[in-house]
Ligand code: SF4
């Protein structure tokens with residue numbers, strides 16, 4: 001038989017009074033309590049702010065450090081002259097599983113460059129953050145590395161980004177970093 | 186006569202106010218202490234600020250209080266008051282309303298016999314710092330604590346809900362079993378000090394605190410008393426995770442009163458442990474050269490600090506230990522604590538008789 005019979009350890013008298021375990025537990029939790037309390041005390045007078053007294057990130061005021069490769073809000077990259085790098089090849093629009101990219105192509109004045117988007121709309125309300133658009137782009141023209149995660153709006157319309165907003169991700173109405181009056185410093 | 190009455194009324198109001206405030210503060214302590222123990226920050230978003238220019242300076246005072254999350258207790262109270270107060274269909278409306286009131290009233294009544302200081306001398310009048318010096322104070326306190334079961338049973342009984350009924354039954358059996366241990370363990374103290382008056386018990390601890398005289402009784406009493414407060418390790422009557430609790434059918438301020446009862450009982454138990462085993466208002470070092478009233482003030486402070494410490498300890502226990510299974514609870518109560526308390530009484534009696 002492939003069974004193993006485990007012998008349960010019999011509890012001794014002391015264990016059955018629960019006392020040693022209770023004291024050990026209290027020792028650990030009080031240890032945490034006093035350590036953290038001490039740190040909070042130091043923080044309140046401005047010392048050792050870099051030693052954390054809790055694992056909590058106080059979210060809107062303090063953002064958790066994100067990995068560089070986290071897929072965050074999209075942006076369109078630019079050429080040296082500032083114009084969008086995108087050549088309106090429609091690859092991303094085609095691959096997008098959520099069909100949230102909408103590009104209107106136009107001729108580029110420079111004959112070496114094929115096309116340029118006349119408009120580039122991306123509906124964040126529909127996007128599933130799969131990152132396929134970034135993978136598929138032949139020109140490295142779209143990236144998801146802005147580290148902006150908090151996207152909230154009052155209507156579906158406001159979730160739509162146009163080309164200007166995609167080129168300047170931190171200037172849109174969807175990027176709100178103003179912290180409520182009086183909260184933290 | 187009328188002055189006597191006024192003084193007692195004032196003492197009662199002051200002490201009751203202190204107890205209720207402490208109980209309210211305990212909701213905050215509970216949140217924050219558990220958070221700090223678990224490496225968290227704890228609730229701190231109940232934020233009060235004034236926008237008007239004239240009231241702006243107040244914001245400076247409010248800021249640290251806000252950051253500490255103190256106003257969550259206030260927010261809690263507001264929530265309790267404005268929530269719908271629901272009585273289930275088929276419930277006994279009268280008893281359903283009476284139950285929370287009963288439980289909180291009896292818990293608060295027990296404080297009447299607890300001495301929080303020695304005596305004050307004002308204008309030749311000696312004021313005993315105790316709401317009422319019942320000469321059988323121990324009995325009074327235990328009577329009140331036993332009556333507290335009433336509210337709980339009524340709550341379960343009148344809700345017309347089987348789960349509440351089960352919770353009520355659990356509460357009744359748990360409290361009855363542990364009450365016995367509590368009563369018997371305190372017998373040791375009564376035997377040693379030879380009095381039933383709490384003030385007298387405290388006075389006789391001036392050299393040696395009860396903890397040193399009756400160490401076993403201290404552990405037994407504390408365990409049993411914690412079980413009386415119906416909080417985690419012993420929260421079977423509430424059973425938050427099983428939704429079997431005597432107050433499943435309560436909402437709004439009626440639930441709030443049960444919640445308050447738990448905290449008031451925590452304070453009560455802290456007061457009792459201090460009174461019986463940690464010298465009540467006794468100060469562990471000599472206070473030479475101070476006037477009588479100054480000494481009394483220090484003693485009140487000492488009492489408060491001890492009570493605060495025990496509240497801290499009970500909170501720490503509540504947030505450290507997982508809860509018992511029901512059979513373990515009964516096992517602990519009847520097979521370990523009860524015999525141990527009997528042995529304690531036996532040994533104490535023998536020693537007391539032998540010493541004459
Ligand atoms: S991340 Fe995925 S869903 Fe979003 S735009 Fe790119 S391809 Fe579409």
Ligand code: SF4
Nearest residue numbers: 086087089090092137
């Ligand atoms: S795949 Fe790249 S280059 Fe092509 S349309 Fe999309 S963003 Fe522009």
